[in-house]
Amino acid sequence: MNINLFFAFVFAGLMVIFVFFQPMKLKETKNIEIATVETYGFVIHQLDTKGLTRIIKGKQAFIYKDRYNILDVDYTDATKEQIVNLKAKNGIYKDKTIKLSGDVKYTRDDGLVFKSQSLDYNEKTSILETDDRYIMYKDKNKVIGRSFRLDNKLDKIYSKNVEVVYQIGSNL
Numbered sequence: 133m134n135i136n137l138f139f140a141f142v143f144a145g146l147m148v149i150f151v152f153f154q155p156m157k158l159k160e161t162k163n164i165e166i167a168t169v170e171t172y173g174f175v176i177h178q179l180d181t182k183g184l185t186r187i188i189k190g191k192q193a194f195i196y197k198d199r200y201n202i203l204d205v206d207y208t209d210a211t212k213e214q215i216v217n218l219k220a221k222n223g224i225y226k227d228k229t230i231k232l233s234g235d236v237k238y239t240r241d242d243g244l245v246f247k248s249q250s251l252d253y254n255e256k257t258s259i260l261e262t263d264d265r266y267i268m269y270k271d272k273n274k275v276i277g278r279s280f281r282l283d284n285k286l287d288k289i290y291s292k293n294v295e296v297v298y299q300i301g302s303n304l
Contacts (some may be wrong), residue, residue, distance in 0.1 A: 167194035167201075185211045188225070199226035212258055212284065215241040218251070228255040236262075244270045248280070258284035266291075272299040 171193050178186035184233035191204035205223035207230060209216050221234030230253045236252075238246040238260060253259075260282040268275045268289075277294040 138199070165196060167196055169193075169195040171195070185209070190223075199224055205230075205232065209254075209255060211255070214284065216264060216284075228256070229253065242270075244268065246280075246282070260284070272295065 135213040141262040150186045162270055172191070174193055175182060176186075176188040178188075187204040187206075187208040188200075188202070190202040195204070200223075202223040202225065203221065205220050206217070207218040207225075209218075217239045218230065218232060218236070219239075220232035220236040222232065224231045231303065232253070233249065236246075236248050236251040238244075238251060245268060246260070246268045248262045249264045250262050252261045260280070262280050263278070265278050266276070266280045268280070274297040275289075275291070275294060276296075277291040279292040282288075283290075
């Protein structure tokens with residue numbers, strides 16, 4: 133067999149492969165993050181030298197390397213002067229901040245109650261924020277508004293579009 137005929141045959145075979153065979157098309161998928169731990173009906177107690185500081189309860193939790201996603205969250209923080217309790221349908225706990233959504237209820241041990249559809253609570257600064265409509269009450273006093281910010285350290289509240297019912301002689 134002539135060497136030229138051999139290379140012509142190999143070249144013809146490669147041309148047939150090049151023309152008639154198409155490369156396999158791979159299906160592209162997005163990189164999906166998978167939880168490292170999934171748990172149901174849990175309670176987390178956080179202790180330090182002063183005693184019990186935080187309790188986080190939930191119906192279901194997905195623990196990722198940088199956050200907790202919690203369903204039916206019930207969070208209690210006793211690290212500050214006042215004990216606060218937060219409840220919601222959904223919560224994301226990341227970097228000392230908890231972002232709540234769905235029937236959020238914030239309760240303080242002095243009787244202050246706050247309800248909204250979303251709320252962000254920063255443990256470090258003790259600041260609560262929402263851009264949703266809210267209702268806040270203590271005793272017979274009531275505040276309804278939009279875009280709320282409560283600084284627990286300074287004991288100051290900032291809000292927009294506010295409607296207030298204040299009973300004279302009481303404190304809010």
